[in-house]
Amino acid sequence: MTSITITRPDDWHLHLRDGEPLRAVLPHTAKQFARAIIMPNLRPAIITVEMALAYRARILAAFPAALQSTFEPLMILYLTDNTAPAEIVRAKESGAIHGVKLYPSGATTNSGAGVTDIAKCYATLAAMEWNDLPLLVHGEVTDPDVDVFDREKVFIDRILAPLTRRFPGLRIVFEHVTTRDAVQFVTEASSNIAATITAHHLLLNRNAIFQSGIRPHHYCLPVLKRETHRQALLAAATGGNSKFFLGTDSAPHGQASKENACGCAGIFTAHAAIELYATAFEQAGALNKLEAFASFHGADFYCLPRNTSSITLKKESWIIPEQYDFAGEPLIPLFAGTSLSWKLV
Numbered sequence: 001m002t003s004i005t006i007t008r009p010d011d012w013h014l015h016l017r018d019g020e021p022l023r024a025v026l027p028h029t030a031k032q033f034a035r036a037i038i039m040p041n042l043r044p045a046i047i048t049v050e051m052a053l054a055y056r057a058r059i060l061a062a063f064p065a066a067l068q069s070t071f072e073p074l075m076i077l078y079l080t081d082n083t084a085p086a087e088i089v090r091a092k093e094s095g096a097i098h099g100v101k102l103y104p105s106g107a108t109t110n111s112g113a114g115v116t117d118i119a120k121c122y123a124t125l126a127a128m129e130w131n132d133l134p135l136l137v138h139g140e141v142t143d144p145d146v147d148v149f150d151r152e153k154v155f156i157d158r159i160l161a162p163l164t165r166r167f168p169g170l171r172i173v174f175e176h177v178t179t180r181d182a183v184q185f186v187t188e189a190s191s192n193i194a195a196t197i198t199a200h201h202l203l204l205n206r207n208a209i210f211q212s213g214i215r216p217h218h219y220c221l222p223v224l225k226r227e228t229h230r231q232a233l234l235a236a237a238t239g240g241n242s243k244f245f246l247g248t249d250s251a252p253h254g255q256a257s258k259e260n261a262c263g264c265a266g267i268f269t270a271h272a273a274i275e276l277y278a279t280a281f282e283q284a285g286a287l288n289k290l291e292a293f294a295s296f297h298g299a300d301f302y303c304l305p306r307n308t309s310s311i312t313l314k315k316e317s318w319i320i321p322e323q324y325d326f327a328g329e330p331l332i333p334l335f336a337g338t339s340l341s342w343k344l345v
């Protein structure tokens with residue numbers, strides 16, 4: 001196959017940051033995706049409808065004028081111990097807010113304002129179930145006694161499974177699943193439970209973090225897992241099940257924050273997101289399954305119309321730049337300096 005044309009995809013999990021960094025990364029996403037779910041883990045976190053609408057306006061203002069009508073940011077509220085049920089009603093009424101993100105406090109970048117005890121959120125979760133506003137979940141426990149590679153599995157057992165029983169009508173997106181356990185949980189759960197899968201978790205296993213030395217640009221959260229888990233993710237993504245859809249979790253950090261004695265978690269993939277997914281699907285012999293995963297399943301789950309325009313990828317080798325500009329700092333993309341065999345036309 002020398003080219004493929006698919007309905008323009010959406011990114012159902014994206015970190016855009018704010019200010020100058022936002023201006024630097026936004027064009028990478030807008031050149032390929034029609035819409036993206038925008039993560040609210042800024043500092044300060046986006047905890048109110050007012051903050052989300054102001055952030056949305058900043059994103060739209062950051063566009064080069066020519067792109068303005070072609071990309072839509074879909075906003076998300078950041079759940080805290082104190083998010084009021086009334087805020088959920090306001091979020092739903094705004095029409096611009098498409099979900100609420102659960103970060104267990106301490107689980108990842110800028111999660112300090114996150115939830116310390118899920119029981120504190122029950123009234124708010126009930127309001128979300130009632131108003132049909134999806135819950136997006138960073139599915140890892142933070143207990144230091146739990147091995148870092150087991151945090152997703154333990155989260156399913158301790159938090160997520162009980163939550164689905166308590167709120168059976170709540171729509172939930174289990175974000176960036178990384179394990180066979182998560183794939184199995186989502187597959188067996190009711191139809192209101194779905195999951196996003198990143199390109200990096202489809203392409204890499206945990207050996208990539210330690211390949212002839214420590215590789216900070218392969219460090220993200222949830223951390224890469226062993227090969228058997230990668231195989232399970234690939235099977236889920238390419239298997240045609242509408243519960244699984246594209247979410248890059250592209251998470252830019254400047255070079256100095258990554259190449260650091262205490263480096264930040266996050267892999268930047270927006271520079272070549274759809275090409276990276278195409279590479280993974282091709283390796284699995286399933287390029288014909290890419291369109292539904294990238295362009296249909298997520299829109300259907302979020303009850304949004306499918307896009308009507310299209311994009312084309314050509315089979316053509318190109319070298320990923322060593323770095324991109326990130327507000328005056330270098331930003332090192334995934335697979336910097338190496339070649340990819342699919343290229344967005």
Ligand code: DOR
Binds near residue numbers: 015219220265266
């Ligand atoms: O690797 C990650 N980076 N995982 C997250 O959950 C957050 C993200 C970020 O914001 O940098």
Ligand code: ZN
Binds near residue numbers: 013015039249251
């Ligand atoms: Zn994320």
